[in-house]
Amino acid sequence: xxxxxxxxxxxxxxxxxxxxxxxxxxxxxxxxxxxxxxxxxxxxxxxxxxxxxxxxxxxxxxxxxxxxxxxxxxxxxxxxxxxxxxxxxxxxxxxxxxxxxxxxxxxxxxxxxxxxxxxxxxxxxxxxxxxxxxxxxxxxxxxxxxxxxxxxxxxxxxxxxxxxxxxxxxxxxxxxxxxxxxxxxxxxxxxxxxxxxxxxxxxxxxxxxxxxxxxxxxxxxxxxxxxxxxxxxxxxxxxxxxxxxxxxxxxxxxxxxxxxxxxxxxxxxxxxxxxxxxxxxxxxxxxxxxxxxxxxxxxxxxxxxxxxxxxxxxxxxxxxxxxxxxxxxxxxxxxxxxxxxxxxxxxxxxxxxxxxxxxxxxxxxxxxxxxxxxxxxxxxxxxxxxxxxxxxxxxxxxxxxxxxxx
Numbered sequence: 273x274x275x276x277x278x279x280x281x282x283x284x285x286x287x288x289x290x291x292x293x294x295x296x297x298x299x300x301x302x303x304x305x306x307x308x309x310x311x312x313x314x315x316x317x318x319x320x321x322x323x324x325x326x327x328x329x330x331x332x333x334x335x336x337x338x339x340x341x342x343x344x345x346x347x348x349x350x351x352x353x354x355x356x357x358x359x360x361x362x363x364x365x366x367x368x369x370x371x372x373x374x375x376x377x378x379x380x381x382x383x384x385x386x387x388x389x390x391x392x393x394x395x396x397x398x399x400x401x402x403x404x405x406x407x408x409x410x411x412x413x414x415x416x417x418x419x420x421x422x423x424x425x426x427x428x429x430x431x432x433x434x435x436x437x438x439x440x441x442x443x444x445x446x447x448x449x450x451x452x453x454x455x456x457x458x459x460x461x462x463x464x465x466x467x468x469x470x471x472x473x474x475x476x477x478x479x480x481x482x483x484x485x486x487x488x489x490x491x492x493x494x495x496x497x498x499x500x501x502x503x504x505x506x507x508x509x510x511x512x513x514x515x516x517x518x519x520x521x522x523x524x525x526x527x528x529x530x531x532x533x534x535x536x537x538x539x540x541x542x543x544x545x546x547x548x549x550x551x552x553x554x555x556x557x558x559x560x561x562x563x564x565x566x567x568x569x570x571x572x573x574x575x576x577x578x579x580x581x582x583x584x585x586x587x588x589x590x591x592x593x594x595x596x597x598x599x600x601x602x603x604x605x606x607x608x609x610x611x612x613x614x615x616x617x618x619x620x621x622x623x624x625x626x627x628x629x630x631x632x633x634x635x636x637x638x639x640x641x642x643x644x645x646x647x648x649x650x651x652x653x654x655x656x657x658x659x660x661x662x663x664x665x666x667x668x669x670x671x672x673x674x675x676x677x678x
Contacts, residue, residue, distance in 0.1 A: 286367035286388030294359030
């Protein structure tokens with residue numbers, strides 16, 4: 273059987289239609305997306321949890337559908353009415369989509385959301401549960417390397433493999449668009465593991481890298497209040513009293529100009545030129561000579577405040593729109609537990625090696641062979657996911673022969 277189970281209408285428009293026969297009360301949907309029903313009543317607070325809307329029409333003609341808000345239930349993607357709909361009634365299940373769909377007659381009736389968009393491109397992935405089922409069929413049983421294996425063990429090692437793959441093999445980089453508030457701090461995303469890059473966005477939508485402070489400054493983990501002799505003070509419960517960080521306060525107060533020597537009242541050696549906003553203005557020339565490389569830029573800096581779980585930025589970035597790119601481990605949310613099909617074989621090899629290597633009395637040559645197989649398939653997965661194209665390599669190589677004149 274084919275692996276694609278959705279129709280074009282289901283995939284692109286996010287809708288599936290039925291025609292009632294006057295006797296059936298249940299209608300089974302076949303989306304790749306599971307239906308979520310909080311409530312059928314628009315006045316219920318849980319109604320906003322729905323990821324779809326239900327419409328009916330007596331004619332099936334455009335602009336003849338109305339939202340169905342009378343009692344119905346959803347269990348395992350099956351929509352069930354309390355009584356059988358009338359014979360010939362047109363029924364449409366519309367997943368929420370950014371455009372709102374084409375069935376609602378008013379803004380309130382339209383199905384605004386992004387359940388449909390979340391499913392776009394899903395064919396390139398395999399769900400973790402499906403991968404585990406495939407492993408149990410292909411690698412566990414009589415006459416195979418694993419005569420028997422608990423599904424709980426397979427699930428554990430599969431999750432561990434996904435975590436390790438997410439760090440340096442899978443395309444698990446996420447990005448968040450945020451605005452830096454006057455406090456100059458942003459809370460670290462909920463599924464954050466490590467940052468990849470941080471940039472601010474200018475008025476043209478171009479990214480400008482924001483650099484980590486490294487040894488320029490730091491966010492102290494302990495900010496204990498001391499007495500006149502330098503001894504930390506304690507509260508009534510015997511715990512050290514923590515205060516605000518003076519280092520952070522001074523860092524936020526210091527403008528980037530004070531660090532890279534842009535701020536000066538003496539404009540000798542300056543010249544007029546177009547700035548990044550297209551304004552003809554004074555520009556500094558020669559004032560940055562001899563600066564440390566990490567200071568010789570004006571994009572700004574950021575550092576991670578481990579004590580508060582926040583990102584801290586330099587004062588010249590206040591109010592700017594930034595893009596934070598970071599790595600997650602692929603297990604934070606249910607939607608994340610999917611693996612690119614290009615890495616599916618590497619996942620099976622990793623699970624097989626992990627289970628075999630932890631078994632008592634397992635022959636070492638078998639473990640070594642499976643380890644080599646795991647490494648080889650992981651290398652293949654990295655090459656496949658790198659998505660390097662010959663035309664792109666050729667374009668880069670052509671650029672190597674250019675002379676940089678100015």
